[in-house]
Amino acid sequence: MKNLVLTLALALTTLIGFSQDEGVTITVTIDNVTSDEGKVLMSLHTSETFMKGNGVMDAETEIKDGKVTIKFENVLPGEYAILAMHDANDNKRMDFQENGMPKESFGISNNVMAMGPPQYDDAKFKVEGEDLEFNIRF
Template sequence: MKTATQLKNNVLTTLVLFVLSITLGFAQSEATTTIEGQTITVTIDKVKNNTGQVMFALHTKDTWMKGQGVQNVSTKIENNTVTVTFKNVKPGTYAVMALHDENENNSMDFENGMPKENYGMSNNPMSFGPPQFEDAKFEVTTEDLDFNIRF
């Protein structure tokens, strides 16, 4: 038969082990949620003016030219410059599109079939016609990336 002191020590040991397992479980869970992917920082200098916003979309080949990207960010323009950051981007092939939405209607405006508002893509390809994913694509691996896009 166990004494009261032995029972007390067993309960105390079980309690300490329980608290440690919960604490380590949260620490492990936190570590896996904070290191989900890479960071992509995109900057555009020399925006035509500070009117409106610049809309950015991070795309995969499947989302390219089909509306929303896998991540979308809009930002105000200050001193003709904008910078945004896409966080927790998983490894893969992506492309970034950016649009200077001067009238803040959340879409590209056209006149006679030609864009009225400035836009650009990662890799800054010189293209005639619709933007192509193949021209703007880049690989996300194990390092953070920084891009400058030109309008």
């Protein structure tokens, strides 16, 4: 009976251990949001989803003292890019001026600010086995 209980306990522990999600945590901080109005929206993208809608993971958070931190957890190895925007009016989309320029602040991983829309190749990074931290500037 004792062996049966120990065997069942070992089997259950093993199953629980293998059922946990694998992957890394990506922590993103933005510390130059111009106001605490609205929210910051952030998306983790692959080359297939970049600038085409929702990412493979999406998050939003309220702003406190011009700063936000968002974590993407259990990110599997691969190549990704992060898009972030300050949705000041909380309408869940980027607003543009008549000339096509954005009305709301935005940023990408690697902090490349080029003329024109963000490019995946400028923002991409690799996820391997270690947690990552980024500071994105608006």
